[in-house]
Amino acid sequence: MSLFGVAFTNPFLWFGLLAAGIPFLIHLLTKRTPVNIYFPTIRFLKSAKANQSSLHRIRHLLLLALRTLIVLLVLAAFLKPVFQSGALVAGENRNRRTASILILDTSLSMGHSLSGVSPLSRAKVAANKVLDDLGGEDLANVILAAAQPTVALDEPKSNRYQLTREIEKANPTLEFADIDAAIGMALGQLENLDSYAKEIHFISDFQRTNWASVKFGVIPESVKTVFLSVADERTANTAVLETLLDPSAPAVSEKTTLTCKVANYSDSPRTVPVHLEMNGEKIESKEVTLKPGMTESVSFQLRPRTSGIHEGSVSLPDDGLLMDNRRWFTLPVMERLEVTVLSDSDPLDRPLSDRALIAALNPFEGERGSLDPRFLKPDQFDRFVAARTQGVIVSNVDRFSRETAQALFEYLRNGGGLIYFLSGETDKFNLALLAEVSEGNFDIPYRPVNYLQPKTGSKSAFTALQEANYDHPMLKKFRETGALAEIRFYRYFETDRAETKGQILLRYDDGNIALAEKSVGIGTLLLANFSPDLNSCDLARRTVFIPLVHEMFRNIRPKMGGSRNFTAGNPCSTTVRFPSEAAQARFTSPDGEEINAGLEMNGQEGAVLIGETPQVGFYRIYSAEKKVGVIPVNVDPRESNLDSLSPEQLRELTQISRDRFFAESGRDLENLRRLREGLPLWYYFLLGGLACIAIEQIFSLVWRR
Structure with a gap:
């Protein structure tokens, strides 16, 4: 039964209202019945008697009201009233069974401890308290939120034993929690429970870097959300x-x-x-x-x-x-850095431009140079080549296939370097195809328009460089020599500058762009509006050719870490070269234990995929006893900033209506009970009853005098 937001949780004692009539009954039984006796000689006493009788009646009525109030207050205390406005069981959920899903954050930050007690330890206590406060017919389940969330039971159940065990076994992982995936799993658990009042409880430190991007909008209006913060009051890291x-x-x-970034939070x-x-x-x-x-x-x-x-x-x-x-x-x-040259020229009859590139990249005989140039057809470029090459040069190519364009774009986006020498109309098609497969993420610094071929014998038989950005590291060493200005260019594209796209490094004397640089993903593209071919320019005949090609290659070399940034809890992968195609591979975790991994072979090249990475450190790949590959796995740097979101910030972030949003400290267990059941009022009524008894005793003592 509820009255003005106050629910009486012990309604079987309502029959106690009958006790409110006891003081009235006592009043009637003890009421004096006066006998009229007339004394003519003492008529003057009648007035005094009348006054005393009126005062006596007022006293009795006051005591009657006070004693009735005592009975009502004591009765109200035994009815156990609870103020439920703002509680989980308020409104339409007052008499409904509840289905609650607890999302327990087990990310790395939950293991932080300055005082000896981690947020996860407090979260376990809070989670058990939430389960204890549920009714016997209520359903519940627990989801441990990590990089890959896990659920305790197949579906919500009323049996709490298994859930309590799962909570006690929970440990902080080394992972960045995927809260969106945990919410999706929770909604799936609640999907077919329409007869229940639905709740999702988030128990976490609500680390800003983890929770600020969570998509709470997917939670339907029929589900109430409860945020229980167990964050440390003081954090430093x-x-x-x-x-x-x-x-x-x-x-x-x-x-x-080696440059490392260190933070002080x-x-x-x-x-x-x-x-x-x-x-x-x-x-x-x-x-x-x-x-x-x-x-x-x-x-x-x-x-x-x-x-x-x-x-x-x-x-x-x-x-x-x-x-x-x-x-x-x-x-x-x-020992030598592999450079991939993509060309469609005949391997048995290389044109002068290709041979000039080889000579520029490795001007020494045999294998004495630091660079190891290797020619490939564009269709031969794949992820295995991309994994081992230190740079790609495109020259004299036909139209790319879509697969080649996709492989080149992925290589660039993941940190590779590409030098593209423009040599004809086919290159316009290839650049457009790269832009298409990138879905708008391949923006070139200029657009080639018309292919210009100056007429022989005219004053414009060749074009020279007029502008150079000598402040760029790639061109600094050519500032004093003037060698770049002596190069003669015969064939190149008229260009249309893409505003704010990339950096212009060289420009012809007619205003067209000769060389530009652009970042693609975390890789670097150098787009050269010329070709080493002697029909395009005389660069290959000049002494500046070799140092210029080496500076261009140095400029596009990957400047990121030696391997991709893999984080704990997520799959990691790499490509390795085995001693032979029949080599037997084995894989170990950072602690040296052998683990399972996926392996796809392509000749001697192997693509390795390790699906589970619960530890941080080095995951190693061996062929027999020889180490052929290493994958470093680290914690997600977003876990290091321990700054937490306040309830007000969570409310603003989630945009959840006030009747569905509840926030409380997970440190105060009594507050958790009040959050579900409301504020108990019985002790206020009991104190009121005791106060009335004291007042009644005071009145009795005073009036006896």
Whole structure:
């Protein structure tokens, strides 16, 4: 029964209202019946008697009202009234059974601990309290939110034992939680429970970087949402967020710069040592001073002396969140750097332009040069070639197939480098196809329009370079020589500049663009409006050709880490080269245990996919006892910033209506009960009854006098 938002949870005692008549009955039984006796001589006493009788009646009526109120207040206390306005059971859900899904955050940040108690420990207590407060016929289930959410039961059930066990077994993972996937799983659990009042309970530290992008709009209006925060009141954390190598895959003895980004997520400045290890040995340490809430970069210079895959890590001293204090990376070092030249020319009769490119890339006889150029037909370019090459040069090609264009775009987007020499109308088709397969993500710095061929014998028989961006690292060394201005160009495209797209490096004296640079994804495109062919220009005959080609190649080399950034809990992959096609592969986790992995062979090349990565560190690929591949897996850097969202920020972020949005601290267990059942009022009524008894006693003592 409910009255003005107050529900009486012990309605069987309503018959106690009969007790309210007891004081009235006592009043009637003790009422005095006066006998009229007339004394003519004492008529003056009648007036005084009348006054005393009126006062006596008023006293009795007051005591009657007070004692009746005592009975009513005590009765109300025994009826256990609860103020349910704003509680989960208010409104239409007051008498309905409930189906509750608990989404328990087990991401890395939930393991943070400065006081000795982690947010996940508090979350377990809160989750068990939510289950305890449910009714015997209510249904419940638990979802552990990580990179891949897991559900405790196939469907919500009233048996709490299995759910309690799953909660107690939950541990913080090293992963970034996919909350959207957990919400989708929760809605699937509630889909066919229309006769129940539906609830989703989020129990988390509500880390800003994890929860700010969650799509709460998919939750239907029939589902109430409860946010229980177990965040630490005080958080402080330092972390290694990123490592970058430039170049990412050097040749032996080539200088490489390792840059690591370190963050201070606290309210005070900190000075911490940054340690570099390579192949298990400590190499160098540097101190860095970090301002509150800021990041700083620390650089180390490396010069590897041997080829192979070198394993490295950058680390900080331990703090409340241990696993983001170290970041693993690989440094693949090669004897020679492979350069892929895509050309449709006859391998047995290479044109002069192709032979000139080979000579420029490797001007030494045999294999003495640091670059190893390899010709391929465009249709031969695939993910295996993309994985091992350090740069791609396109020259003298026919029309690309769609598969070739897709492979080139993916290579660029993932950090590769491409030099495209324009040599004819076919290249316009290829650039348009690259833009098409990229779905709008391949923007070239200029558009080739008409292919210009100056007439022989005229004053415009050739064109020269008039403008050069010598501030660009690729062209700096040519500033003083003037060699670029001496090159004669005969065939090139009229160009249409794409505004704000890329950077112009060279321009002809007629205003057309000769060379431009553009970022595609995290890769680099150099679009050259000329060809090494002698019919296009005389560049191949000039001494500047070799250094210019080498500077162009150096400019497009990948500057990211030696491998892709894989994070714990998500699949990781790589391509490796095995000693032979029949080689037997095995795979190990960071702790050395053998694991299962997918392997797709293409000759001696193998594509490896490891589906489960619960640990951080190096996942290794072996052929017999030889290590042929390494995949570093790290924690997601978004887990390092422990800043949490407040209830007000969550309310604004979720855009959920107030009658469906509930937020409470998961630290206060009594508040969790009130959140579901409402505010109990029985002790207020009991205190009121006791106060009335005290007043009744005071009145009795005073009136006896």
